[in-house]
Amino acid sequence: MGNLPHPIQYQGSKRGLASTVLNFLPKKIERLVEPFTGTAAISIAASARQVSQEYWINDLNKPLMQLLELIIEHPYDVANAYSQVWNEQIGDSIKHYYQIRDKFNTSNDPKLFLYLLARCVKGAVRYNKEGLFNQSPDKRRKGTQPEKMRHNIERVSKLLKGKCIFTSFDYQEVLSQVQSDDFVYMDPPYQGVCGNRDSRYYAGIDFDRFVSSLEELNQKDILFAVSYDGKRGSKTFGHELPKTLNLKRVQIQVGRSAQATLLGKTEITVESLYLSNALIHHLQNTKVDFFPVYKELALKN
Numbered sequence: 001m002g003n004l005p006h007p008i009q010y011q012g013s014k015r016g017l018a019s020t021v022l023n024f025l026p027k028k029i030e031r032l033v034e035p036f037t038g039t040a041a042i043s044i045a046a047s048a049r050q051v052s053q054e055y056w057i058n059d060l061n062k063p064l065m066q067l068l069e070l071i072i073e074h075p076y077d078v079a080n081a082y083s084q085v086w087n088e089q090i091g092d093s094i095k096h097y098y099q100i101r102d103k104f105n106t107s108n109d110p111k112l113f114l115y116l117l118a119r120c121v122k123g124a125v126r127y128n129k130e131g132l133f134n135q136s137p138d139k140r141r142k143g144t145q146p147e148k149m150r151h152n153i154e155r156v157s158k159l160l161k162g163k164c165i166f167t168s169f170d171y172q173e174v175l176s177q178v179q180s181d182d183f184v185y186m187d188p189p190y191q192g193v194c195g196n197r198d199s200r201y202y203a204g205i206d207f208d209r210f211v212s213s214l215e216e217l218n219q220k221d222i223l224f225a226v227s228y229d230g231k232r233g234s235k236t237f238g239h240e241l242p243k244t245l246n247l248k249r250v251q252i253q254v255g256r257s258a259q260a261t262l263l264g265k266t267e268i269t270v271e272s273l274y275l276s277n278a279l280i281h282h283l284q285n286t287k288v289d290f291f292p293v294y295k296e297l298a299l300k301n
């Protein structure tokens with residue numbers, strides 16, 4: 001499970017948590033719906049375990065969804081394009097990065113976006129007030145080698161080709177269309193510490209609007225899970241979701257913060273995963289290995 005392909009570098013990706021999150025998914029799903037897909041870390045992990053027949057991949061960031069669609073449906077085109085752009089950086093790679101960034105900001109070409117994400121600081125998507133991508137290049141790295149990128153792209157495509165629909169709607173539009181046999185995994189933008197004022201897609205979503213969307217899912221008995229608030233050392237980030245939603249909260253350990261490790265502290269980061277009541281009932285009745293994991297993580301609340 002540790003060795004899953006991840007072509008897209010992205011701050012906030014759930015790749016490190018995916019195998020734990022998967023413990024809380026039903027054994028078999030008709031369709032996995034991710035309204036905040038990002039790099040699709042959870043869909044990739046679920047497809048490697050053949051948990052779901054189909055996938056709905058949605059994120060407000062349109063070039064990101066176009067990129068995922070290319071990776072999954074046209075892997076050779078996007079791998080060739082990456083290789084070409086990557087090789088062109090030999091010489092003055094910083095100047096090259098800014099040229100590609102300018103090109104992306106006029107064309108929105110998702111193939112260029114792949115190079116920018118591989119090459120920019122922390123894989124962090126940042127936009128200015130005009131909505132132009134303005135993240136700087138990481139001066140110490142050149143971005144994933146083309147051969148490694150090609151390999152990752154081909155593996156993701158093998159897992160998901162022909163099984164997905166791709167959209168770039170606001171999450172509420174997606175939730176209004178979910179069906180009773182869908183499973184919905186939600187990972188909305190971080191609230192607070194990781195939010196950036198200048199970042200379009202990480203600016204956060206309205207808390208009350210999100211809570212009422214979850215209420216509606218409860219009313220329809222939809223099986224869902226939400227990654228939300230968390231804690232680093234003794235510092236908490238994000239609001240907890242209200243008790244009225246009747247969700248069960250488990251806490252997943254993410255890892256040590258690099259900064260804390262440097263300072264010799266052992267700061268532990270945990271993220272909350274909320275499980276809907278309908279999901280808990282379903283898992284209790286269908287998954288024998290669910291309860292031990294649940295008990296262990298729920299106890300840490």
Ligand SMILES: C[S@@+](CC[C@H](N)C(=O)[O-])C[C@H]1O[C@@H](n2cnc3c(N)ncnc32)[C@H](O)[C@@H]1O
Nearest residue numbers: 012013014036038039041060170171187189201
């Ligand atoms: C924390 S990231 C998701 C990361 C993802 N789980 C992964 O593993 O890569 C949150 C995502 O929500 C998207 N987003 C922000 N506002 C949104 C909205 N109103 N509707 C849908 N997606 C939105 C952002 O573009 C971002 O990719």
